[in-house]
Amino acid sequence: MSARFNMATTHAAAYKAGIGMEAALQNSFLTPIQKELIKIRASQINACAFCLDMHTKDALKYGETPQRIFLLNAWRDAKELFTEEEQVILMVAEEITLISQKGLTEETYQKAKALFNETQIADIIMAAVSINMWNRIAISTHLPIAK
Numbered sequence: 001m002s003a004r005f006n007m008a009t010t011h012a013a014a015y016k017a018g019i020g021m022e023a024a025l026q027n028s029f030l031t032p033i034q035k036e037l038i039k040i041r042a043s044q045i046n047a048c049a050f051c052l053d054m055h056t057k058d059a060l061k062y063g064e065t066p067q068r069i070f071l072l073n074a075w076r077d078a079k080e081l082f083t084e085e086e087q088v089i090l091m092v093a094e095e096i097t098l099i100s101q102k103g104l105t106e107e108t109y110q111k112a113k114a115l116f117n118e119t120q121i122a123d124i125i126m127a128a129v130s131i132n133m134w135n136r137i138a139i140s141t142h143l144p145i146a147k
Contacts, residue, residue, distance in 0.1 A: 028123035
C-alpha cells in the first residue's frame, strides 16, 4: 500500500492543531507508559499498523515489558499484569475508541471517578481522542510503517 498524501503538509493548520493537542497532554497526570498503553490499545482496536509500530517501540523505550505489550489485546484475561488504575484507563480508552457501541458507559465512568478526579478523567479521555485522531489520519492516508 503506498502513501496517499502527507496530511502535515496538505492540511498543515489542522495537523498543527493535532500536534497542539499532543502538547497539551504532555502535562497530564498520565505516565508515559499509561499514555502508550492507551495509544497501543486504541491502535489495536483500529488496526492502525503505523501507530502500533510507533507506540510499541515507544513503550519499550519507556520501560514497558514485552509481555504486557503482547498481552494488551487480552488485558482482561491478564489482569494481574495491570494495575487497577491501568485497567480503568484501558476501559475508558476502549469505550471511547468504540464510541458507537455504547459510548463511555456510566459503569466505567463511575470506576474512573472512584480513582481519578475530573481533570485526570479529562486527560484520559483526551489521550484516547488524540490517538483515535492519529489512527484515522494514518489509516486514511496509508501512512507507511518506518523500517
